[in-house]
Amino acid sequence: AQSVSQHNHHVILSEAASLELGCNYSYGGTVNLFWYVQYPGQHLQLLLKYFSGDPLVKGIKGFEAEFIKSKFSFNLRKPSVQWSDTAEYFCAVNARAGTASKLTFGTGTRLQVTL
Amino acid sequence: DTAVSQTPKYLVTQMGNDKSIKCEQNLGHDTMYWYKQDSKKFLKIMFSYNNKELIINETVPNRFSPKSPDKAHLNLHINSLELGDSAVYFCASSSGRHLTEAFFGQGTRLTVV
Numbered sequence: 001a002q003s004v005s006q007h008n009h010h011v012i013l014s015e016a017a018s019l020e021l022g023c024n025y026s027y028g029g030t031v032n033l034f035w036y037v038q039y040p041g042q043h044l045q046l047l048l049k050y051f052s053g054d055p056l057v058k059g060i061k062g063f064e065a066e067f068i069k070s071k072f073s074f075n076l077r078k079p080s081v082q083w084s085d086t087a088e089y090f091c092a093v094n095a096r097a098g099t100a101s102k103l104t105f106g107t108g109t110r111l112q113v114t115l
Numbered sequence: 116d117t118a119v120s121q122t123p124k125y126l127v128t129q130m131g132n133d134k135s136i137k138c139e140q141n142l143g144h145d146t147m148y149w150y151k152q153d154s155k156k157f158l159k160i161m162f163s164y165n166n167k168e169l170i171i172n173e174t175v176p177n178r179f180s181p182k183s184p185d186k187a188h189l190n191l192h193i194n195s196l197e198l199g200d201s202a203v204y205f206c207a208s209s210s211g212r213h214l215t216e217a218f219f220g221q222g223t224r225l226t227v228v
Contacts, residue, residue: 032215038156043119043205044219051215088156094213100170101213102148105158 002027002095006106014114019078021109023065023091026072032094033074034103035065039087047089050074061085086113118142119220121206127226128196135192136223138206146170146212147189149181152203152222164189165212196227 003026013019025031035047048059055067065076074091091106119140128134140147148171149161163171164183178194189206206220 034216036219043221044158046216046218049216090158094215100146100163100165102160102163102171103207103217104160108156108158110156 002031002093002104004091004093004104004106006089006091006109008109009107010110010112012112012114013081015083016080017113019076019081019085019111021076021089021091021111023074023076023106024072025074025091025093027093027095029095033065033067034092034094035059035063035074035076036090036092036105037087038090038108044090047076081111081113083113083115085111087111117221119206119208119218121204121220121223123223124221125224125226127228130196130198130227132196133192133194134196134225135190136204136206136225138189138191138220140187140206140208140218140220142208142210142218144208144210144218145186146209147183147186148207148209148217149189149191150205150207150219152205154202158205162189162191170212193225196225198227201225201227 005024007022033050036044050057050067058064089109092103146165148163152158162181167183180192183189203222205222207217209217
């Protein structure tokens, strides 16, 4: 069964600092990869996704992620974080489950950006 | 217009009660999901329906029964509520069985007392 690991559980950064959140997945087949963000008290919103092609994916709000197949990783990056980026970040893998697919999420990383 | 809407947003109920959560999507998607987010923010899929057909049924107590009257609606009924059922339940939808992107509702925070 597929699994997703996010090793950073809680990250605290000052505004303008650079961000990198780790995500590793375990699945032998073709995967689609996602990063979702959950602002306090809100629903999950898609930041970016990777299906195929250029392994460097750009998303909304200045976020990007790089798919490294050999490392089974899909790390999220942002050069300069803002206070408004304070949120929970989830990496997810879409893999086959029988005749359908399902999103398997990592445990999430809580990002706290201080002024 | 809200793409995926859930009602109610908050639900507080006593142990042993039966409750339902409703979900509707206006995106024209044919696949809908229920996810449970526990107190540690961990998200786990519970069920998925494609065109009213149950296609994913994870290891969930049979007190939980999903129902999809049509492809735009997916409801979740929970019998004999237990303290451990307290969580945020998210509905989501996507196009096709092999989702390319899931759109999530606002969530229903269920508290069992």
